Amino acid sequence: MSTHPPSRYGITRDELAEALADQPRYRLDQVWDGWYGQLRPTSDLTTLPKALRSRLDDLLPTALAPVTRSVSDDGDTTKFLWRLHDGATVETVLMLYPDRATVCVSTQAGCAMACGFCATGQAGFERHLHVGEIVEQVIVAAQLAAVATTPRRVSNIVFMGMGEPLANYDNTWSAVERLNGDVGISARHLTVSTVGIVPGIRRLALEALPVNLAVSLHAANDDLRNELVPINRRYPLAVLAEACRDYLAVKNRRLSFEWAMIDGVNDRDSDAAELAAYARALRAHVNLIPLNPTPGYPTVGSSPQRVRAFRDRLVDAGVNATIRANRGTEIDAACGQLSTRHGDALSASPVVLAPTRPVSLTD
Ligand code: SAH
Numbered sequence: 001m002s003t004h005p006p007s008r009y010g011i012t013r014d015e016l017a018e019a020l021a022d023q024p025r026y027r028l029d030q031v032w033d034g035w036y037g038q039l040r041p042t043s044d045l046t047t048l049p050k051a052l053r054s055r056l057d058d059l060l061p062t063a064l065a066p067v068t069r070s071v072s073d074d075g076d077t078t079k080f081l082w083r084l085h086d087g088a089t090v091e092t093v094l095m096l097y098p099d100r101a102t103v104c105v106s107t108q109a110g111c112a113m114a115c116g117f118c119a120t121g122q123a124g125f126e127r128h129l130h131v132g133e134i135v136e137q138v139i140v141a142a143q144l145a146a147v148a149t150t151p152r153r154v155s156n157i158v159f160m161g162m163g164e165p166l167a168n169y170d171n172t173w174s175a176v177e178r179l180n181g182d183v184g185i186s187a188r189h190l191t192v193s194t195v196g197i198v199p200g201i202r203r204l205a206l207e208a209l210p211v212n213l214a215v216s217l218h219a220a221n222d223d224l225r226n227e228l229v230p231i232n233r234r235y236p237l238a239v240l241a242e243a244c245r246d247y248l249a250v251k252n253r254r255l256s257f258e259w260a261m262i263d264g265v266n267d268r269d270s271d272a273a274e275l276a277a278y279a280r281a282l283r284a285h286v287n288l289i290p291l292n293p294t295p296g297y298p299t300v301g302s303s304p305q306r307v308r309a310f311r312d313r314l315v316d317a318g319v320n321a322t323i324r325a326n327r328g329t330e331i332d333a334a335c336g337q338l339s340t341r342h343g344d345a346l347s348a349s350p351v352v353l354a355p356t357r358p359v360s361l362t363d
Helices: 013-019 026-037 050-059 119-123 131-146 165-181 198-206 222-228 237-251 269-282 304-316 340-345
Strands: 065-072 077-083 089-097 100-104 108-110 125-128 154-159 190-194 212-216 255-261 285-290 320-323
Touching (some): 077 131, 089 108, 089 131, 100 131, 165 198, 190 198, 198 237, 237 255, 269 285, 304 320
Parallel strands (some): 212 255, 285 320
Antiparallel strands (some): 065 077, 077 089, 108 125
């Protein structure tokens, strides 16, 4: 989108080459490797002349101004709240595991999909994120993971933060290519999650990189899904299954379904039977997530016993199903809890950071 000011991780390598046309040719590699290979800010690239560093900093500032950082799970989950150049705010979650780190990135400020049980959906849509705003979320999270007590490399990216990735297709896909090609994250460790935007899934199938596809299903009959995930009225389950089938046929990747378990709504035996039939036909893996609480949705998550019984039913019916551990629930960083409308009222007294640079970069 042309209205975005240039930013460090938004510029393409070719555009940077142009901006460095007056420099020796090896400078391009030094800058690019410094930003992406070594994850260093421009000011730390001491192989560059000082004047060039400050020129690059002026020309290509970072896109994310830190607002707060909240930590939970004994330091293993960090939620970042960022302010963008126009005042929009988004969140990113870093999850550390013993041997790896996963970053959950946002692709939009807000979301237009209006799923009632999701905090981002409740808040409504603000705007698409630009590629630089998406990529920078990973870079900053990776910088933090690298200095953890046990340093980790970011190995997995899930496009499961705020927004609907396939409704911001071009920027999401540019970010995927940048994360794969320049940050070095393999396609099978990149997962794009969607509410089921069928034309987006069909476009994904045409791309060269075989990323994982996750579909937020939550219901396997159209009546209930129309209610829970309103986009189902446009792309009903049969059409969605067809697009998933075609994706699998060309990509040979695992398809997964996300299913937030809502007490008395989609956790009944009949729901398990419908889901089992739908998932089995696509050999999909099912991730069960007990519904996380959000301010605008009265219903609660299923009990742990119910979640386990539901999982057992799926497994008995021949479906691969796992219960997903909830990360970051107490800092509202868990699935469906990302909403910056209540950014000032985070429950876990976040670290408040002073912005490191002026909020407005539109000069
Ligand atoms: N819009 C995309 C990307 C967001 S992923 C998508 O929907 O797939 C966020 C995941 O959290 C989705 O699977 C979403 O359905 C799920 N989710 C939303 N609200 C939730 C809640 N309150 N509890 C648990 N999961 C939730």
